Amino acid sequence: MTNAPLQNTPSTTRGSFLLELLLAFAVISIAMTVVVDAFITSQRSYRLIAEEGALTKALTIALENITREARVSQLFRCTSTGTAPCTGTAFYMTHIEGLNNQGAGENVSYALAGGVIQKDSLDLTPPTVNVTDFDVRIIGTRPAEQIQALITLTASSVDIPNVKVQLQTSFTERLY
Numbered sequence: 001m002t003n004a005p006l007q008n009t010p011s012t013t014r015g016s017f018l019l020e021l022l023l024a025f026a027v028i029s030i031a032m033t034v035v036v037d038a039f040i041t042s043q044r045s046y047r048l049i050a051e052e053g054a055l056t057k058a059l060t061i062a063l064e065n066i067t068r069e070a071r072v073s074q075l076f077r078c079t080s081t082g083t084a085p086c087t088g089t090a091f092y093m094t095h096i097e098g099l100n101n102q103g104a105g106e107n108v109s110y111a112l113a114g115g116v117i118q119k120d121s122l123d124l125t126p127p128t129v130n131v132t133d134f135d136v137r138i139i140g141t142r143p144a145e146q147i148q149a150l151i152t153l154t155a156s157s158v159d160i161p162n163v164k165v166q167l168q169t170s171f172t173e174r175l176y
Contacts, residue, residue: 051157055165058129059153062117063169065124066110066151070171072096073108076138076149080109091136091151110134117153131155133166140173147173 070076074096078088090111110119112134117124125131133154140147150170157163 048160048163051160051163052165055129055155055157055163056167058125059131059155059165059167062124063151063153063167065119066091067169067171069093069108069119070149071174074173076147076173078136078138080107085140086136086138088136089134091134091149125155128158129155130158130161132164149173 070093072095073093075092075094077092078086078090080092082092090109092107092109095106095108108120110117110124112118112131113121115130115132116127117131117134131153133152135152135154137150138147139150148170149172150168152166152168154164154166156165
């Protein structure tokens with residue numbers, strides 16, 4: 001066996017490791033960009049959904065308060081001294097005597113003031129909620145019909161203005 005000296009032949013694979021390394025970094029960078037973008041998008045969606053939930057909760061509390069108060073009241077109206085039917089941006093009612101000894105015959109008002117729903121000048125909605133519309137519609141006339149009230153609240157978030165919610169409720173005056 002003869003030992004022939006190794007010949008210096010040019011290698012065709014010289015520098016291929018560097019190209020493979022650059023290609024791997026490019027693939028990893030693209031994959032990381034996609035993953036990070038998906039994470040950021042999901043975080044934005046979560047914030048929007050959470051803000052919409054907070055708006056819905058705040059408006060639901062305000063509408064529930066109005067409805068609960070209306071169950072022990074009569075003489076629904078849109079102005080402090082008006083009669084039905086009417087359309088307005090405030091809601092007034094009078095407590096019925098005998099249903100609650102404190103405040104029987106008391107007038108209660110709900111109004112929109114500076115983006116906040118107020119009950120007798122006390123804020124019902126938090127400052128993070130900007131109520132843009134408080135629509136009251138009173139239908140029916142006494143004594144022939146029971147008076148019905150339809151109340152619609154529209155609000156947007158102070159933190160994220162493009163998040164908006166609209167809730168509506170209706171109820172009928174009880175005749176005692």
